[in-house]
Amino acid sequence: MANQRLTSAVRMPVTGLLAWLVPGLGHLYLGDRGRGIVCLITITATFWTGVALGGVRATVDPHNRKLWFIAQVCTAGNTLTGYALHRSIAAGESEGRKPAATAHWASVDVGVHYTGVAGLLNLLVIFDAFARAEPSSAKRREEREHPGGVP
Amino acid sequence: MISALAGLFTTPIELTGIQSFLLMLPLCLSIAIVYKTTRCRNLRDVPVAALVLWVTIVAGMYAVGFGLWLVFEIMV
Numbered sequence: 001m002a003n004q005r006l007t008s009a010v011r012m013p014v015t016g017l018l019a020w021l022v023p024g025l026g027h028l029y030l031g032d033r034g035r036g037i038v039c040l041i042t043i044t045a046t047f048w049t050g051v052a053l054g055g056v057r058a059t060v061d062p063h064n065r066k067l068w069f070i071a072q073v074c075t076a077g078n079t080l081t082g083y084a085l086h087r088s089i090a091a092g093e094s095e096g097r098k099p100a101a102t103a104h105w106a107s108v109d110v111g112v113h114y115t116g117v118a119g120l121l122n123l124l125v126i127f128d129a130f131a132r133a134e135p136s137s138a139k140r141r142e143e144r145e146h147p148g149g150v151p
Numbered sequence: 152m153i154s155a156l157a158g159l160f161t162t163p164i165e166l167t168g169i170q171s172f173l174l175m176l177p178l179c180l181s182i183a184i185v186y187k188t189t190r191c192r193n194l195r196d197v198p199v200a201a202l203v204l205w206v207t208i209v210a211g212m213y214a215v216g217f218g219l220w221l222v223f224e225i226m227v
Contacts, residue, residue, distance in 0.1 A: 034194045039185060046181040048160065053174070055163030082160075089161060103163030106171045111163070114178060121185045128189040 008135045015133040019126040022077045026129030039125045047078040047118035054111020055103045056085045068112050074119035074126070082115075179208045 019026025024040030027033075051059050060082035062069040072079045103111070131137050166174070183204040187197050 035188055038188045038194070038197070042181050042184050042188075046178070049177070051160045053164050053166065056160045058163065085157065085160060104165050106166045106168065107163045110166060110171045110174050114174075117178060117182065121182065124185065124189060 008133070012130060012133045016126055016130050019122070019129040020074070020076050023075055023122045023125055026126065027132070030129065030132055032132065039122075043075060043118050043122050043125065044078060046121070047072075047075060047082075047115050050111040050114025050116075050118065051082055052111075053114065054108040056082050057089050058103050058108045059111040059115055060086050065112060068116045071116040072119040075122035079115075079119065175212070176209065179212075180205050183208060 015026040015029055018029050022040065023043035024036035024038070027036030027039060053059075060069070060072060060079060062083070069079075072082075180201070183201040184197070187201040187204060188194070191197050191200055
């Protein structure tokens with residue numbers, strides 16, 4: 001009993017952390033492969049489509065778009081990769097390399113919306129994975145899906 | 152290869168007004184897919200449920216847009 005409680009005490013934060021780092025990884029960790037793969041593909045594609053539209057320099061920008069960056073960072077792996085790319089471009093520009101192309105405001109707007117929405121969608125996925133990792137909720141779901149205990 | 156891939160994300164794409172307007176459609180689709188993936192008990196129900204939600208979101212947004220445009224036309 002104590003062992004089971006310890007397992008769930010570890011399982012819930014690990015699920016939340018994995019879901020935060022990579023979209024859908026929390027579901028994959030819980031064995032819900034289909035749901036995890038759908039979330040991974042959809043959220044990652046949405047995020048990087050936004051970055052491709054607006055350019056990483058203007059889209060993932062914690063200095064000029066603080067609130068959007070907070071939304072983006074809900075999908076940590078993607079945002080940190082984007083921010084690393086942003087930093088490498090900024091460092092290259094300060095060393096005298098050719099500056100990155102500036103985007104039209106419409107492209108940046110759409111790109112920022114895509115990346116921000118991807119982050120907020122991952123927040124939904126994190127909460128869902130967290131709820132599925134909770135033992136009482138998993139038991140209730142098992143009873144609902146397999147009444148009578150037959151898998 | 153890596154620099155070509157990085158170039159895809161460092162060079163922005165020029166969008167015109169109508170293109171940025173049409174890009175609302177895939178964004179709404181991804182919202183519908185992720186929402187229905189978390190809500191549907193059976194994963195096989197997701198495609199139809201997501202499609203219905205997508206049409207609902209898009210139709211709702213167009214209705215609101217049309218309503219606001221109408222109000223603007225009447226008042227100005």
